[in-house]
Amino acid sequence: MKDIKKRRRYKRGHKVLIPLILYFFIFAVYNSTAQSVLPVPLDPDMRYGQLANGLTYYIKALPGSKEGVSMRLVHKVGSNDEREDEGDFAHAIEHLAFQSTKSFPLGIENDERFNSSGFGNYKVNASSGRRNTTYKFNIGEPSPEGLKLGFLWFKEIIQNLTLTKEDIESTRGEVREEYLGKVGTQLAYSIASSKMYSRIFPCEESEEGLLDHYDYFSPEKIRKFYEAWYHPKLMALIIVGNIHDPVDVEKQVRSTFSIKPSKGLSVRPQNCDSLYFEKAPQFVIVERKIDSNKLIQDKSAEGHLIFRLPEFQPRLESIDRATKTFYLKMMLDILNERLREGSEKYEMKRPLIYDLYTQDLPSAMEIVFSFKNGAGKETVKKIAKVYHQLQKYGILESEFIKAKEKLLFKLDWLKEDQPEYWLQEIDSHFIRGEVLPAQKKLNILKYVDDLKMKNLNNFIKEHLVKSPEDIGFIAPAGHEALSFKEGEVRFWFVDALDENIKPYKNTEVKTLLSNEEVKSLEAVKFIDKGIEDFGAEKIILTNGVEVVILPTSSNDPVSQHRINLHGFRIGGAKFLTEDDYWSALNASQIVSNSGVNGLTNFEVNRILRHQNILAGAVAPYIDNAEHGIYGSAKPENLETILQLVYLFFTRPNMNKLAFENWKSEKIDWYLKSSADLYAADFNEARRRDLGDKNLQNSHNRRHLPAGTLGILSLEETDYEKSFNIFRRFFGDAEGFTFLITGDFEIDEILPLVLKYLGNLPGPNLHKMPTENKNSTFPEGSTFQELSNKGNLNMPNISYGTSFIIKPEDFYDWKERMKIEVLGEVVRQKMWDLRFKKGYGLYDVSARGQMNYNLRRYEIHTYLFCQPKDFERLQEEIRQIYSDIIMGEISEEELSGAREMVEYFNFSEKAIRLGTKINGLYHHYRFNYPWTDIGRMSSFTKELNREDIVEVAKKYLEGENFHEYVIKGN
Template sequence: MKNLNLKYSLLIIFVHSFLWGSTPIYSSTFTGRVSLDPEIRHGVLSNGLTYYIKDAEDGSSKIDMRLVVKAGSALLDPDQYELQHVLEHVAFKAGKHMTMGKANSLGLKLGEINGNTSFNFVQYYIKSTYTQEKRDIAFQLFQDIIWDLEIKEEYVDSERSVINNELAHRGRFRASAVINGLESGMIGRSPETPKDIVGYINSFSIDPLKRYYKDWYRPDLMAIVVVGDMDDVDEMEKEIKLKFSRDKPIKNPRSAIIDYSNYRNLPPQFISLEHPYLIENSKSRTVYLRLNLRQKTTLNEDGLEILKNEQQRKLLIEMLGDRLIENQDAYNTNFNVISRFIHPPELGLQLNFTIEGGSEKMVLMKTMQTLRQLRTTGFTKEEFKEGKKKLIGYLSKTDTTKIPYWADNILSHFVYDIILPPHRMTLLEEIVTNLTFEEFNRFIATYLKTDPDDIDIIVLAPPRHRMLSYSEKTFRNWISEANELSVAPYSKLKTPKELIKPSTLANLQESAIQKISLPLPGTKEYLFGNGVRVVLKTLDTIFNQNTKQQNSIRFHGFTSAGVRCYPQEDYFSALNSAEIVRNSGVGGLNKFELKKYLDSKDFKGSISPYIEYDEAGIRGSVSLEDLETALQLVYLYFTSPNSDSLAFEDWKLKATSSLVLKSINKDDFRTRIRTILGDYTYLPKGTKALEGVTKTDMDRAFTIFNKIFGNAGDFTFIFTGNFPENKVLALSQKYLGNLPIKIDEMSCNHLTTKRVTLPKPLKTSMPSTGYMQEAKVQLGYISALNTEDLNWKKEAKLKLLQFLMNFSIMQEMRFNSEEGGSYNISVWLNLQKSRVFNEVIVDFSCSKEDADRLIKVVKQFVESFNNNTIDAELLDEYKNTAIRFLELEKNEKNAISEKLYDYYKLGRPWHSIEEEQEYIKSLLGEDLRNMARRLLNVSPFQFKMLSAKAVQ
């Protein structure tokens, strides 16, 4: 590293020698300052602004740039609720020289510029700056945010409805956000939430916003972070010094140090609140309970002790989570307990409960007994060993070559003073490896509080719920009662020793196998004696030990049997059958026993059977080491699915739980639209799905599942990834080659594919099912589907058209709009293989007052887009992006698997990625304009969902 004074250079050499010499990296002596990784260029300018530069050298030519402000919601004054977020929005419009709209018009794409806020920071980031021109744009945007924001009424007014829309979009009116707001106000990390959030956002004065900018957007609280594959770190440092050394005098600067001592010294807190955002007679009966096990003293952490305690906290959360899950591992219980640390973590441990069914006292007492058991006896050596193994495995697999790894860790170094020494992940591995059982149990005892006076309690319940009638004394008495019960020694539940009995394994016969002589390029195809077809496609990726990533395999087995094969009375039994089986387990092991077995094998993969409208199958993604276990699971799903009435009742309980109501409005909106359009291929969600639970028969569900999966001769399995073909073929032959077959063929005559007569375009408004702050709007440009619309060339053009429309509509209706209205407006195309018509959909949400105005704006935009020439420069930009994506897909297992699926399941002609790249290169603006004219030259369907009161 250059430009270090002699003293600091000697310190770096000393620390580096101490940490990385012949002695182990880890030392039991943790005190003392630890140097920043010398591969990070770091400095502080004369005006106080900090900079970090890290050359990631990943060969991508991408450079990500961030401006971090060490000030978030925790520094807001009482009259500034949410204004750190408002300023983050306004900053992209109010720059004197550069705005987001201007940056996008100069070549940056949607999603490359963004920002976010937290309790302790605000950050603005620009991704993938491939060129110097883009980096100049980024730096100019950052300069304006630091020195030259023109905070005007018109900019603020244009973002008011957008902010409200985003709050609704991101769930600010859901229970979790409400309880977070209650906690934040209690701790003192943000102002009290207004009773009328929408009204407040629509009417706050601009003066507090200007004051927030003046107080906290100061160079001494800011950092420029540049991470990526750059040619010259010295030049980047010179550029930062040149562009960001300007002074910004601040009279009487306020302290940005956040003091939580007041919260620590408060008596135990109690808050009980009726959920303010539920409609009358809501189906939601969930009680949300939060316990903060408060730390009244601050841990004195220094040097490597900070890293050690960070890892011990991660280990505690993981191991405590496993203990708490054991309390939940039973059918027909409807509660969840999740542990995490309060923010900031030195304030203590937090337990989050969601409870239904009237078991609140039992759940609370049982959880407190678990904590008391741990305080008394600690974790077992076996738990500690397993916990360390998992954590070390996670640390060892962390890819330290990626840009986000460095950018996120640098942000933590600047904002939270988390040390970032050389070879950080290797150091963390050694710290965890050397952590002893005794010191860990001593450490966790400081966080596990069971005294009622050490615990803050927050309750959020539906209107008129009996939990709201309980006093603080009642809750604390429950906790005291749990403390008085005797504590039994912990006894871990037994873990099954095997998935498949040895006698069954011994009887698996080697299947006959036939190699197909006309496979696709780079693909091998085999037909087993039972009719199962296996396709192997190995990719050219080379296993890179430096990134510590395991070889991974994706497999997909499928058949054309599906829901359509059954009469209407069996519709929901067929649709839900795979989920019912997953909830019941396989091979005589229930789902809890199955999970314990897989955890004991450190199985990290996913295996999922499914049944859809015109298809059923099973998908899996695993490491090579887990492939045999995965194929054993596949074998059991086909041969030994459990039929369990208790598990079935549990599935019904979970499928109708209040927790599934979180997306009820979105699901109902989409389902009602598809019903109006007559799209019989769409599988219902929301209220229709809830009603379908009562129409699901357990016996019919298992009969249907066994019928479909009992005839493996109809299945094709596609394997893609980086693997030795002989091993995968041998395991497939052993397990897939022994799957059952039946002589009687599936009959799919009940719901055969049919033509849809599209209704005439219409306008309709529908009421929401649950509480909804915003209006949902969808405009659908829908036309007849021709056979030629289902080829890959048309789909390549459709994707480009979608990119262009998305960019243009966001520019016009979001970034350059003077009136604003919608946080996220998007254009999407229905590219489902089973679609029954062409669809170009414009989706957005907004206030009900803005809905009709924005519908007109969308229609005008589509008409203009349909008539105007495609911007050649923008088209080239997105063509190049699409070509880069395709280049990555050459060795991307999911993308290749999907192409093989199109060939084997849908009979689509095979084409190479190189062909697709060449085709995209050849496309002209006129090609897309002709497609747009064909698809958009129709009157749109207009759908709105409004709150039930608004519709009335």
């Protein structure tokens, strides 16, 4: 299912003993009068208790943890506990906890004690959902002062939020903008979806009227909600990490939090699970409103089949509950795979399956599917056939093995020396009643590893015998789904039993190349050009392909043993006629969707899945001025990746049905995606007005325009032209440069490189153009109101500013780092508009960067604001620039800016996502100097206020300044 609550922030002995062990180890058993956990022993290394006022605490020491200390205050109240006129109050109070309190009159993040330890040492955050609200205080370098400060903030949350009128008014705008930011252009769908779910699940709320509620709810009502629900009995304090003296910390907890509540607890959380399972089966149809002004309309309907699983409630006294949980996960995974396989055709949409328990809903399985007008009956019956086939014939051994491997991988993803593992487990213990004894994870892994296929098949036969209890449809006016009758839909599902359902057969996993084809490709000779100063080895193959290989090492377990590849050559859409422009840019996606070597895209992806390689691991592209191909894999999968690279050059498919499917998928994504289309449309319009027609490059991939411009491009894209352009650009490889980085030895990968890259076609039959250095600098300061090309219903205004700057020296990497830090300083100050000045903003963005293609510096900002705030925010942004030029940069802002630049460029995650291979690319593509990452990191850390003010005075000039706005039609 899509996020039902889009406005919510969401940010695991002896064989005969294992079932009994798991019964006690996984789920708490509740007595008949209270929710207190029976004495199933907790991990003996954990300190646990309950104060006289009802507050529960957990302390788990992880000696030597490099992640400091993580503290949580978990409140067992969320949106499930809101009444009709209290919509989003639990979420609003979560925001208000960052506003004024008795001990933090300016808010925790503006308190001198919070900031005096140095930026980044203390970090606070919070989230709210259906069952609970969680407040987070993390300490990077453990200290007594950090513990005391975190304890004080949590204590304030429990009983000392001031909830002033000014704070509530500010928060009113924040939560409103967060909701709009998350639903994006899907407001009508989100409202319809919430109406459907509110009629199925007793504790769900309809979002109809929510925007008005945000504007007009009474401050007194939210104060009463806080007074009623914020009581120690409903709360738990969790402390996990590098704790030197747990006994002393426990004493501090008892002395700090032994507070007397101002009054007793007068409310009780609803048992939403029981209310749901006691409710009669539901059949719900909701009409989705259509914005008739929108560029294109979503005319499809969405169906929901929900199968209740009351036996999987976490609080039932059943030994079966423990042992069946893992069977359920495997069954859902196998059913999901079969539904995927059944829809692997260019004219079909894939149904999705969800375990609703993982979304804090009552335990149930949901299948969600979309269908065109007239296809409802056929779609339901296709799903029912897959469902009944699994129930009738069971699973195959290959499916069982794969599902078990996936489950074991998920269960073992977080390690017991990681704070996040314990935070999740303790949270489940307190909120859901799942118990947490010693060696829980070890016993679970042993049990899952010992699961038998026969038992899983018996489980499937037992649990797939029924039809869905709850059925829902969301459809636009005029769609057949609005007239469906409950009896006929339920009959469609049952009627599939009477049809001839044959046993499931494994879909054949083909090979990219046959054994004979692989043998026919011989490793070619090469010219060794030596080793660069920075350690990269450069070779030239006989077909004119240049290969640069840079082995790297990493301490990041995700980065270790991974290889990144990027091949590129000058020549792109700008060198073609204007009529061919979009056919060229879209060509790579069209070919990727068509497949290679006679294999469909679905067959190629099946080969990749079989080897645990993500779809899209190899991605060709044609940009404005260059074309190329990306690849990423583990060393054991490198040959598969190189085979796919070879086939894109030599044997791309031409498939008209795949082309039509590609267009349909693009439109479907545009209509149904919750991505921020407002920002996408704004950024594309701004970039093009500033003379930048290159594709955006992030996470080591090129991205076609995601918003309305991408949809408009479909009419300008010709199928045959796209294929012929792709063949022209990739039909030979002379002049290509391939960059390869990763955790490997050169001798290990060189034979495969010579075999596959060495046999790419050449010499160059279609000479590629020589690129002229293209620099674009718009003249003078400008203000432009851009067109709302998609006729999107915009409740807010998109507003942004840009500085376009000509570098004094394009090759000066130190100046580039200063520009990046300057951009982050701007972003730090923009957040103050929300957190210090009270503007109703959910998200803001600012970035300083080098645009290598256009050889210029850029500083961009963007925000999505209420119309009433626009003119004031326009002045606020201008004032931010003036303040920076005048040197008004706090140490907190500068430290935060440096830390963010460090994270985006030099962290293990940044390196994993392509810092090193991008550095190689900039060096070989733009002749930009190669600079050691450690050297750049050290330089960035030492930048001071004077350095940033200097570049601000140099570049933040009026003639470089441009403003843009998009308003609703």
